[in-house]
Structure formats: structure tokens, C-alpha cells
Amino acid sequence: MSGGVDSAVAAARAHDAGHDVTGVHLALARNPQTYRTGARGCCTLEDSRDARRAADVIGIPFYVWDMADQFHESVVDNFVAEYAAGRTPNPCLRCNEKIKFAAVLDRAVALGFDAVVTGHHARLGADGLLRRSVDDGKDQSYVLAVLTRAQLDRAVFPLGDSTKAQVRAEAAERGLAVADKPDSHDICFIADGDTRGFLERRLGTAPGDIVDSRTGETIGTHNGAFSYTVGQRKGLDLRVPAADGRPRYVLSITPKTNTVTVGPREALAVDVVTATRVIWHGEPTPVECDVQLRAHGEVVRAEVTVEGDTLTARLHEPARGVAAGQAIVAYRRDPGGDAVLGSATITAGVPVSSGPAEPAVAHA
Amino acid sequence: MLAEALDAYTTAARDVGNPSSLHAAGRCARRLVEESRERIAAALNARPSEVVFTSGGTESDNLATKGIFWAQRSASLNRTRVIASAVEHHAVLDAVDWLGTHEGATVDILPVDETGAVDPDALADRLDRYRDEIAVVSVQWANNEVGTIQPIHELARLTAEAGVPFHTDAVQAVGQIPVDFAASGAAAMTLTGHKLGGPVGVGALLLGRDVPCTPLLHGGGQERDVRSGTLDTAGIAAFAVAVEMSVKSQQDYAARVSALRDDLITRVRQVVPDAVYNGATADRLPGNAHFSFPGCEGDALLLLLDAAGVACSTGSACSAGVAQPSHVLIAMGADDDRARSSLRFTLGHTSTIEEVDQLLAALPGTVERARRATAWKTPR
Ligand SMILES: Cc1ncc(COP(=O)(O)O)c(C=O)c1O
Numbered sequence: 001m002s003g004g005v006d007s008a009v010a011a012a013r014a015h016d017a018g019h020d021v022t023g024v025h026l027a028l029a030r031n032p033q034t035y036r037t038g039a040r041g042c043c044t045l046e047d048s049r050d051a052r053r054a055a056d057v058i059g060i061p062f063y064v065w066d067m068a069d070q071f072h073e074s075v076v077d078n079f080v081a082e083y084a085a086g087r088t089p090n091p092c093l094r095c096n097e098k099i100k101f102a103a104v105l106d107r108a109v110a111l112g113f114d115a116v117v118t119g120h121h122a123r124l125g126a127d128g129l130l131r132r133s134v135d136d137g138k139d140q141s142y143v144l145a146v147l148t149r150a151q152l153d154r155a156v157f158p159l160g161d162s163t164k165a166q167v168r169a170e171a172a173e174r175g176l177a178v179a180d181k182p183d184s185h186d187i188c189f190i191a192d193g194d195t196r197g198f199l200e201r202r203l204g205t206a207p208g209d210i211v212d213s214r215t216g217e218t219i220g221t222h223n224g225a226f227s228y229t230v231g232q233r234k235g236l237d238l239r240v241p242a243a244d245g246r247p248r249y250v251l252s253i254t255p256k257t258n259t260v261t262v263g264p265r266e267a268l269a270v271d272v273v274t275a276t277r278v279i280w281h282g283e284p285t286p287v288e289c290d291v292q293l294r295a296h297g298e299v300v301r302a303e304v305t306v307e308g309d310t311l312t313a314r315l316h317e318p319a320r321g322v323a324a325g326q327a328i329v330a331y332r333r334d335p336g337g338d339a340v341l342g343s344a345t346i347t348a349g350v351p352v353s354s355g356p357a358e359p360a361v362a363h364a
Numbered sequence: 365m366l367a368e369a370l371d372a373y374t375t376a377a378r379d380v381g382n383p384s385s386l387h388a389a390g391r392c393a394r395r396l397v398e399e400s401r402e403r404i405a406a407a408l409n410a411r412p413s414e415v416v417f418t419s420g421g422t423e424s425d426n427l428a429t430k431g432i433f434w435a436q437r438s439a440s441l442n443r444t445r446v447i448a449s450a451v452e453h454h455a456v457l458d459a460v461d462w463l464g465t466h467e468g469a470t471v472d473i474l475p476v477d478e479t480g481a482v483d484p485d486a487l488a489d490r491l492d493r494y495r496d497e498i499a500v501v502s503v504q505w506a507n508n509e510v511g512t513i514q515p516i517h518e519l520a521r522l523t524a525e526a527g528v529p530f531h532t533d534a535v536q537a538v539g540q541i542p543v544d545f546a547a548s549g550a551a552a553m554t555l556t557g558h559k560l561g562g563p564v565g566v567g568a569l570l571l572g573r574d575v576p577c578t579p580l581l582h583g584g585g586q587e588r589d590v591r592s593g594t595l596d597t598a599g600i601a602a603f604a605v606a607v608e609m610s611v612k613s614q615q616d617y618a619a620r621v622s623a624l625r626d627d628l629i630t631r632v633r634q635v636v637p638d639a640v641y642n643g644a645t646a647d648r649l650p651g652n653a654h655f656s657f658p659g660c661e662g663d664a665l666l667l668l669l670d671a672a673g674v675a676c677s678t679g680s681a682c683s684a685g686v687a688q689p690s691h692v693l694i695a696m697g698a699d700d701d702r703a704r705s706s707l708r709f710t711l712g713h714t715s716t717i718e719e720v721d722q723l724l725a726a727l728p729g730t731v732e733r734a735r736r737a738t739a740w741k742t743p744r
Binding site for chain 1: 663664667668670671685686687733734736737738
């Protein structure tokens, strides 16, 4: 129970369904004192108090579990290492994979619990497949698709059939004071929302060149290639205007040479995506399906093939801003909520214009 | 709350006025407050004028440590050293710590041995060395986590001989073991209602008549000009009943509860042979038993026992609710793991052998489960 409205209503619904429910709030900050002011994430004192208050209203026991060390190692350090390697991690996905449905689940199962209930907006069908929430705007299946069969078997998502508005209304009806608490959007361990500043504090600054993909010319400098993301336009601070006057985007990041390569929007387009660390739920491939390449990103039709630990998606229309380190999630269209076929971590995207062998996205 | 204390509370709350008022209802309240003061003084062998009513243990501890420090320092600018034991309740430790960070006090923490007891020689040594610099010494009568009883008479005598005021937090002692304020030699003593069957939010500082103490709370000066605020007549009446009753029944209570507690200790050792017994054997509160269970986390044990209907406690939690290794066990020389794996069982007036049986029935499975929770991974 994060202290937000979703997990409070999820706990209440599980309790109503007759389960023997215990509320658990995760303490994720190593030193909660430092999160006392200004933090908007999931680790503040106020959040822990709100979670406890909700548990009291529901009438269930409540405990705070200290997962700060595990969180730091598996999520925060990994976040920094991924950026350092020129990739763009998704820490919420990582937290589901390594904390909520691993460290927490392990401890819970050992203590005699059967499952972990969360307030994620996603559905688990009778067929065991993860499905999108009825609320498209709030759907979180993308950051849950990394869960294995065994993890999903011990997961319960009571909110998937409700919209966020319905969840809020229900919280108000149940007398849960968190009903109108604002959603948290930021990365919880970056209290001020300044990801670049956070990375610079962790990795130090490392000045390097920003290079034009067409001319090979150095057209600017940066303080560390690690703080850029493929597809990024803002914050490049380029002094030399492009010949055609059009905006330029980050096309690739090369940690080895500490270079950020920029170019026109078209050059971002890729039509083949490769990925690794595959979680696949059994459907034979190649398969025609939708793929999503970013949290809250659009979906594109693709033919997906899984071979060993490699997933290859041939996109039927080009996608932009495909960043190594993000997840590719494959969905089968379904009127009962699009179903997750599998997921993997993107290693490269192949640009439309280029030959087959030249990856647009570096992977270290 | 004791039924008799509750009766006293509701009777007084229904029809009593402000004890500072001069009209009839005020006089009636005043009389009840003064009778309560006399009853508490009699039960603990203090003079009525030495009873200063407060909002409880935390306020009394703050008033004693800060108030006596301020008064001593204004009398002699040299007196800026504060001595407290390492196993004090946070109401003392944090107050003393605040004096260090905000008032320029030198904070001197007395170590304890592996049972949690202060060595009188260690205090004597400091009194010798810093005699004219010490503003106040504070050592609790008995510890709230491991139940260790301190050699209070000796510590108080040594301190008094050095001409330094001695405060003792007796929140855990009153009603549990014999407590005699005058005979103890302490200059000030803390007690609180809710630890002896009285209401929460009312307590007292017994403050020797000749002990200067600067107020924390300024205002109407209701309590000897040392403490201000309209007195809680109903709470005070109930508090007095509780003090009187718990002191009267102390001997019978201690005999009955310590027998139950000893039975619990023997049986815990039988079912969990590697359990580590924390604290003193003889000089210990009758209702306290404290163990570390190697390989377990205290909060996992607590969760499982709570689910089995057994209420027990781990050390303490930070404001966000994260279990913290107890400063008491750390001061006793325990490492982080032993401190984190510890659990306190408290027995009291209503405890029964059936409850001990219930704990012992649940404990072996609980310990085994908690051990697995430390190391176990779900197959995936
Ligand atoms: C030894 C000791 N001192 C002080 C206190 C604080 O007393 P109160 O809760 O009345 O403020 C307690 C516990 O409540 C205690 O155990």
C-alpha cells in the first residue's frame, strides 16, 4: 500500500472478497529523513501514514517492510548503470520485476501468504494472461509484462475492470481519505524530478561531443552522454543551426566515445526492433500482433519472432524514439482487453533507410 | 484502565469545574485535585507539594532534564554537562540530545553492561572528574524494553553526595516493584498514568521541594510555577486511584506475574533452544521477558504472532514505521542482527496461563516460518 488511492481500493476489494488481507507499505528510501520534504514519490512519511490510515479504515493489519537495500541495488543502481551504458531504463517496470513481485512476494510466501495484491491498472484473465485495464489512459500492463508465469500466478489485480474515476469514487464511498490524492508521476527516488541532475550526481560530469549524423560535424557539447535518451529533442542546447532549419533529435548514444549523435526526425524511424531477456507466454511465433515500445507509447502492428532469448519485431509501419533498455511488449487484440503475449528488453532498432546491419541504437 | 480509575474519571468528568476557579464548582475540583495529590504522595512516599501534574511521561522527562539543566546553568554557568544512561527512553535521550545540539550542553552517555545495567563506579568516576560541571544526571528506574532494574538507590546517593540533582524515569517501575521517592534519594522522578491502569495523557513529575527547575510551559503557573495549564481534574482523580491501587497490589501482582513470566521463559527455551535471553535474570521487572530469535526478523515474528492472536513488541519503529534495531540492545552489546531479531513479551494484570500456552503453541511454527522468510525465494 503506497499511500495512494489505487492500492487502498485494491486492498479493500480483496478484503471484501473474503481474503485474509494484510497491508504492507514498502520503505524504499535508505534514509526516510531525507525524503521528508519535497518528495512526491512513493517513499514519504506522509505516504506511510496515509497507507496506515487506509488499512485502519478497511480494518486490516498493516506493516511497513524495509526494502530499502534491495530497492537500491535492484532498481536505483540498475537505473544509473543502464543510463551509463547508453540505455533508457524503466524503473517502475524494474521495481515490479525485482521488488514487488520478487523480494516482497518471496517474503510474503515464506510468511504464509498466497499472493501479492496491488493497485495496478491491469487485468488477469481466466486464461492467466495479463490484459490491459478498461481504462486505456491508466493501463499499466506495459510495466507488468515483465512478470513470469510463476509471478503472475501469485499476483492479484483487483482494479483492472475499473476506470481511475471509478476507483476514486469508490474510495470516497468507502471513506478512504486518499480518494482525491493526486497521482504520482515522477520517479519516486528522484524527489525533485531532475533526472539529469540525479545522474550527474551519481556518475559525475563527462563532457563530450554532440555530432551531426549527416555531416559528422561536432555541433555542440554535453556533460555526459548518459543523460540523453533516443528521440529526445529538448535540452540539446545546440549552437549551430541545422542547414534546413528543422529541429534535431537524439538518434543514438555511444557510451564508449561519450558521443551523442543527432539528426532529423525521419532518421529516428525504425522498422525492425530486436530485444533480449524475453518473457514469452507460449504462443507460437512468428505471430502477427501489436507491439508497444514505450510506456504510454503508441502501438504498431508487427510480426514478432522469438528465437531463444532474442525477440525480433518487424514493424508494419515505422516507429520513432525506440530506445535500448525500454521494454517491447507484444499484445494480441482482444475485446476483453488486449492480452500480453510477451515482453523483452530492447537492444536495437534498425533504421528504415539504412541497410539491415546498422543499428540506430547503441548497446554497450 | 482499571475499573475503579474509570469510575473516578467519569464521576469527576461529569460534574467538576476548573480547579483554578473560585466558585463552588471550582472549589470542588480543587479539592479533588489536592486529594489526588495527597494520595499519590502517600503511595510513593513523597510530600504532596512535590507532586507536579503533567501530561505524562514524555513531558515529565523533558521537564526534569531540560528544566533542571536550565536552572542549574543559570545558577552556575559552568554546569553544562548532562549525564544519562544509554538505555533511557527517547523522552530522556532525545531531550538530552536536544540540550546538546541547541543549548550547548555536553552530553555524557553512561554505558551499560550486557544485562542493560549501569555500573555505579562508572557514574562515580564521572562525578569525581566533572563534579562542578554537571547540571543533572538521569537514569531510569527500570527499562521499558528489557525490564532491567537499575541500582537506583546507589546511583542517586552518589549523585546527591556530589551535590548534583538526580532524575529517574520510574514510568516502568511504579506498581511493578517497590518505589519510595524519599528513600531513593532522587531529586526528581517521572511517572505516567497509562502504565499503571490510569488514563493516557496524565502523569506527574515528583520534584523535590528544594530542586530548582525552569518551566517548559509558561502561563498560569498552576503547578508550583513550574508547570502551567488548566489541570485535568478527572484525569488526575483517575490517575491517583490507579497509582494507589497499583502500589497497594504491587507485591501480590509481582509474585503472580513473575511466576507466569518465569514459566514462559523456561518454555520458550525448551521449544526454541537457540533463543537468546536478553536482559537481567534477577533485577528485572516481573512482567518482562525478552528474547532474540537467531535468523528471524522481529517484524516477521510480530506479524505471524499477531495473526495467531498473540500481541508482542519489537524494539521500535522510526516515524515512517520502519522497524529499527533497538538502541537498548545495541547499548547492551548486541549486534544489528541480534537486535533486529528480538521480541518482547509483556505480562500484566490480566495475563493468564492460557495466554502463555497460546504463545507457546504458536511459537515454534512462527520461528520456523520467520526463518524461512529471511532466506527463502519463491521458485519462478
Ligand atoms: C520508560 C518510559 N518513559 C517515558 C515514557 C513516555 O510516557 P508517556 O507515554 O506518558 O509520554 C514511556 C512510555 O510510554 C516509558 O516506557
